[in-house]
Amino acid sequence: MSSICLKVKWSGSIYEIDADPGTTVSDFKNIIKDKTGVLPERQKLLNLKHKGKPASDDAKLEDLNLKPKMTIMMMGTREENLEEVLGPPPDVGDVIDDFDIGDEAEVELKDREEHLAKIQRRVKDYEVKKLNDPRPGKKLLVLDVDYTLFDHRSNAERAEELMRPYLHDFLAEAYKNYDIVIWSATSMRWIEVKMRELGVTTNANYKIAFFMDHGAMITVHTPAYGVVDTKPLGVIWGKYSDFYSSKNTIMFDDLRRNFLMNPQSGLKIRPFKNAHLNRGSDIELRQLSKYLNAITKLDDFSKLDHKKWERYLQKRGI
Ligand code: MG
Numbered sequence: 001m002s003s004i005c006l007k008v009k010w011s012g013s014i015y016e017i018d019a020d021p022g023t024t025v026s027d028f029k030n031i032i033k034d035k036t037g038v039l040p041e042r043q044k045l046l047n048l049k050h051k052g053k054p055a056s057d058d059a060k061l062e063d064l065n066l067k068p069k070m071t072i073m074m075m076g077t078r079e080e081n082l083e084e085v086l087g088p089p090p091d092v093g094d095v096i097d098d099f100d101i102g103d104e105a106e107v108e109l110k111d112r113e114e115h116l117a118k119i120q121r122r123v124k125d126y127e128v129k130k131l132n133d134p135r136p137g138k139k140l141l142v143l144d145v146d147y148t149l150f151d152h153r154s155n156a157e158r159a160e161e162l163m164r165p166y167l168h169d170f171l172a173e174a175y176k177n178y179d180i181v182i183w184s185a186t187s188m189r190w191i192e193v194k195m196r197e198l199g200v201t202t203n204a205n206y207k208i209a210f211f212m213d214h215g216a217m218i219t220v221h222t223p224a225y226g227v228v229d230t231k232p233l234g235v236i237w238g239k240y241s242d243f244y245s246s247k248n249t250i251m252f253d254d255l256r257r258n259f260l261m262n263p264q265s266g267l268k269i270r271p272f273k274n275a276h277l278n279r280g281s282d283i284e285l286r287q288l289s290k291y292l293n294a295i296t297k298l299d300d301f302s303k304l305d306h307k308k309w310e311r312y313l314q315k316r317g318i
Contacts, residue, residue: 004061008045010036010074012153021062025055038076044157046073046193073193077155100255109220109260115232118218119261123238128181129188129211131201134243138179139296142233144253144269145184145194151275152194159197161279164272168203170285175206177296179243183212183231183251185258212236220260232261247300252288267306290318 003018015035019028025048029040048055050064109115146152151162174180182200184191191211195201200208217229231253237245246262252269253259259266270284291309294316295301304312 004066005069006066007069007071008032008035008074009071010038010076011155014071019061021060023061024057025059025061026057028061032074037078038074042157043074043076046075046197047189048072073190075156075159077157100257109222115218115220115261119232119234119238122216122218122232122235126216126235128216128239130209131211132207132209134179134209134240136243139177139248140181140236140244140250141174141178141292142181142183142236142249142251144258145182145191146186147254147271147273148252148269150194150198151272153273154275156275159194160199162275163198164285165279165282166285166289167198168205170289171200171203172205173289174292178292179209180206181209181212181236183216185214185217185229188213222260228257228260230260231258233265234261246302250292250301250306264302267309287313294318
C-alpha cells in the first residue's frame with residue numbers, strides 16, 4: 001500500500017511527512033518529534049480526528065479518513081522553550097505573508113477594469129461559509145485573523161495563550177451594532193479550526209455572520225510592488241448589496257495591502273506578535289472597541305480617515 005503524505009503546520013512552518021498507512025498516531029507523533037523537536041506529549045494535533053473526536057494514540061492513520069496532502073495543524077512547545085520564551089523559528093515558506101506595502105501604494109487600482117471583473121467573478125462564484133444571517137440595520141466589521149486576533153507564529157500549549165487580549169469582550173461589544181465577518185488569507189479549514197480553538201464559534205455573547213478564506217481574494221498588479229493578493233470588500237458588497245456598502249463597512253487587518261481595492265474602508269491594526277511578551281500590555285482591541293462604538297452612529301463611514309482613529313477618540317475625550 002502506498003504511503004500517506006501529510007503536512008504538519010507548526011509555528012509558521014510546514015513539515016511534509018510520508019507515513020505508512022498502518023502507522024499509529026503515537027508513531028506519527030514520534031516522526032513529528034524528529035522533525036520539530038516537540039515531544040509527543042506536548043503535541044496537540046488540532047484536526048487529527050477519529051469519528052469527530054481527537055484521535056487516540058493507538059489509532060491508525062489509515063482509519064482516520066485523511067485526505068492526501070492534508071495539513072495537520074499542531075500546537076506545542078519544545079522543551080527548551082518552556083522556560084524561556086524564544087522568538088519564533090525561522091520561516092520557511094511564508095515570508096511573503098508578512099510583506100506589506102507603504103502608505104504611498106494606495107494608487108487607484110480600485111477602478112481598474114480587470115480588477116472589477118475579478119471581483120464580479122468572486123461575487124458570482126465564491127461561497128462564504130455562512131453561520132448566521134445578516135441583521136437589517138447593522139453595520140459590518142470585517143476582521144483578519146493572523147496577527148490581528150491571534151499570534152500565529154508563537155508557540156503555546158493552548159490557542160488561548162496566543163489570543164489577542166480582550167478578543168471576546170471586543171467581539172461581544174462589536175456585535176451589538178455590527179455584523180462580524182472573519183476573513184483570513186488561509187484556508188477555510190484553518191479558519192474553522194482556529195475559531196473553534198479560540199472559542200469564537202461557540203461564544204454565547206456574540207455570533208459571527210460568516211467566514212471567508214483566500215478563495216475570495218484577488219491578485220492585483222501594483223506599479224510599485226508587483227503582484228499582490230488583496231481582500232476586496234466588493235465581494236461582500238456585491239453578494240450582500242441589500243445590507244452592506246462602503247458607507248457601513250470597516251475592515252481591520254495588520255497588512256495594508258489587503259485594503260488595496262478599498263483603502264478608505266481599511267483600518268491597519270498594530271500586529272499582535274510575541275504573545276507571551278505582549279499579552280499583558282496589548283490594549284489595541286480594547287481601544288478599537290471604543291472607536292467602533294464612537295462611529296456607529298454615523299450614517300456614512302466613507303468620510304472617515306481610519307488612519308487617525310486614535311485622534312478621533314482623543315478629540316472627543318473618549
Ligand atoms: Mg494578518
